[in-house]
Structures are given as C-alpha cells and as structure tokens.
Amino acid sequence: MRILVVNVNTTESMTESIAAQARAVAAPGTEIVGLTPFIGADSVEGNFESYLAAIGVLDRVLAYDEPYDAVVQAGFGEHGQEGLKEVLEVPVVDITDAAAHLACLLGYRYSVVTTLDRAVPLIEERLMLGGVADHCASVRASGLGVLELEGDQDVVLAAITDQAVRAIKEDGAEVLVLGCGGMAGLDAAVREATGAPTVDGVAAAVKLAESLVNLGLKTSKVRTYAPPRPKTVVNWPLHRLLQR
Template identity: 60%
Template sequence: MRIVVTNCNTTQEMTEEIVRGARAAAGPGTAVTGLTPAWGPESAEGWLDSYLSAAAVLDTLRTYDGPPYDAVVMAGFGEHGREGVRELVDVPVVDITEAAAHLACLLGRRYGVVTTLERSVGQIEDSLETAGVARNCAAIVGTGLNVLDLGDDERTETAFLAAAERACAAGAEVLVLGCAGMTGLQRLVGEKLGLPVVDGVAAAVKLAESLVALGLRTSRVGSYAEPLAKRRVWGRPDRP
C-alpha cells in the first residue's frame, strides 16, 4: 500500500517532518510518499494562503508522475481543497483536520484544538462544521506561534501547554494538534496533560490504511462526482 501525503505549503523541511510522523504511524506494509507544492505560500496562515494552498495542492496531485498510490492524506489543518481533491483522484482522500476530530470524538465527549495563530480559528471552525464534527468541539485555541516557529521545540511545547489549559478550561476532554507542523508533539505533552492528544497526521494515515484495506473509495454519487469534462486552464495560458 502506498499513501501520498501532501504538505499544504512549499517548505520542504516541514514536508520531511510530516513524512516522518506519517511513517511512524503507518503499518509495516505501507509506503509513504511526501509531496511539496512547487508554488504557493511557504506557510498557510489565513484565508488567502489557504485558498492559494488548495489550488497548489490540486495542481501538485494533477501533475503527479510518481509510483501509483492507494490513498491521499492532506496535511493542512483547516486548509481548503479536500473536496476538490476528492473529485480529482480515484482513491480515498483523508484530511488531517477531520481525521483528528473523528478520532477525538471516540475518546471523549468534547475535544479542543490547539493551533498556531488565532487567525486560523475561523477556517478550522468551518472545516469542522463541514465535516460534521463541530458540535463536539469545546474550543479552538491559538498558541500565538507562526507555522514556521514550530521548529523551536521548547518554545512550541511551552506555548502548547499554555493554550491547552485554556482548551481544557472550556471543557475539552481530548486535545487535537491543530497544525501538521506539530506532528510528534503529542508524545511530549500527552503525559504532562494527563489526557489523550490526537495527532492529525497519524490519525489520517491510520484511517487511510483502513479505507484501503476495506476496499472503500469516495462515492461518485452526488457531491463528489467526477469533474465535468471541459477546458480548464491551470495557471497562465502561456505556460504548459
């Protein structure tokens, strides 16, 4: 089985970190390939970045010419594009936002999301609402860190723990890492917090493996029917 994991930004170092987390979660028979968009934002923080990222990820998958894959994991927390990718490809597509939330709902009555900047909260709220798991979310709390700040492990852990206290005070019984760049942090903070912490990348990989093993694919009836045949120009018309 091969799973393609798409980073939502152009930062290769973050792709590599995400892939490490994905491979750690994957079963022994699963190969993980990481994809970094050739264009788009270096980090996705806000609506403009998110929509640009969605188009870049779609273009990356549209032009992919590597080994065949069995599922796609979209590693952008709260970012747009998952519905478009489900129309584009013929394999299961699992977004880390909804994957983490679904697993969190199995572990407690209410969960909280700890993310990067507060400006991302609205997008995450919308994504959870679309996925049908927003009613179980007690709070979405920002750490005040930029995505590219997450490479500082000590600073990230301190900020996460402070934000986690606010989420727990709002009623969260389970916490979700609200950024793919936080992958691996659950091992550091879970024990200190004394409650389950769900990593969206790991959750998405395990759900993708399950869908493939069960022989299930995205329904083509209704919402995710194949795109209509028509001329589409990707990027500038003078480019291939």
C-alpha cells in the same frame, strides 16, 4: 500500499517532518511519499494562502505519475480536499477531519490547539463542514506562527501545553487535538504534560487512510464528489506550465 502525504505549504523541511511522522505510524508495507506543492506560501495562516494552497496541492498530486492508494492532505483547517475528491478515485483524508473524528471517539468534548488566532475561524468552519463541530469545546491559538514550530521545541511545547491545559480547565475539553500539520509528532509530549488523550492529525489521517484502503472503500461518486463535467480549463494543470 502507497500513501501520498501532501504538505499544504512550500517549506520542504516541514514536508520532511510531516512525512517522518507519517512513516512512524504507518503499518509495515505502507510506503509514505511526502509531497510539497510547486506553488504557494511558505506557511499557510489565512484565507488567501489557504485558497492558494488548495490549488497547489491539487496540482502537485496530479503531477505525481506513479500509482498510489490514498492521499492525505496535511493542512489543518485548509481548503481543497473537495476538489481532490472529485478528480481522484482513491480515498482522500484531511488531517482536520481525521483528528476530530478520532477525538470524538475518545471523549465527549475535544479542543483544538492551533497556531495563530487568525487561523481559528478557518478551523471552526472546517469542523462545521466536517460535521464534528458539536463536540468541539474550543479552538485555541498558541500564538506561534507555522514556521516557528520548527524552532526551539521547549518554547513550542510550552506554548501549546499552556493552551491545552486552559482548554481542559476552562473549556471542559476531555481530548486534545494538535491543530497544525507542523505539530506532527508532538502528541506524546502534550499528552504527558496534560494527562489528556492528544490526537496528532497526521498520524490519525494515515491510519484512517490505511483502514479505508484495507476495507476497499473509496470516495462516493454518486453525487457530491462525482468527476467534473468535461470542459475547457485554461492554463491547467500548472505543473505543465511550470515544466515540472
């Protein structure tokens, strides 16, 4: 089985970290291929960058010319998975949906700890679209920018843990969700510090993708995610214009 794990930003080191976490949880025999978009921002922290990332991710996946069995979109609260589901036959799993659905299995209410405050509305909207907002106690911002997650890990963990503890004490959260692909691999440390189950979206998405493939399940093409109607799309795909 081969799973494409696509970073939504263009920072290669973050793609490598995300792919490493994906490989750490993947079953024997599952190959993880980490992909970085050819276009986009080095970090995705708002609507403009998120919409740009949606195009970049779609283009990057279409440029991959080897067989694969599933795609994981490794951006928390970002746009784009719907387009992937239309054009691909294989399962597409977004880390936001994967983490939230698993969190709902582990407790009555969960909280998301993300990066900057401006990302909170995007995540809240994504949770509503995914049908998992009713059990979300809160979405809290750690105050860290996405690229700061690659800095001093003691500082990073302290900021995330502080909001995680507040979510439990003040918001009634029973389960915690790490709200950024760049937080991949920090779940064990947060779980130890808080005593609450902590879900890493990258790990959750990889395991759900494996399950869908093993069960022979694919995205429904009956209505919402039916293939796009044939028409002329100017200057698409981008990777051909960029000669990638």
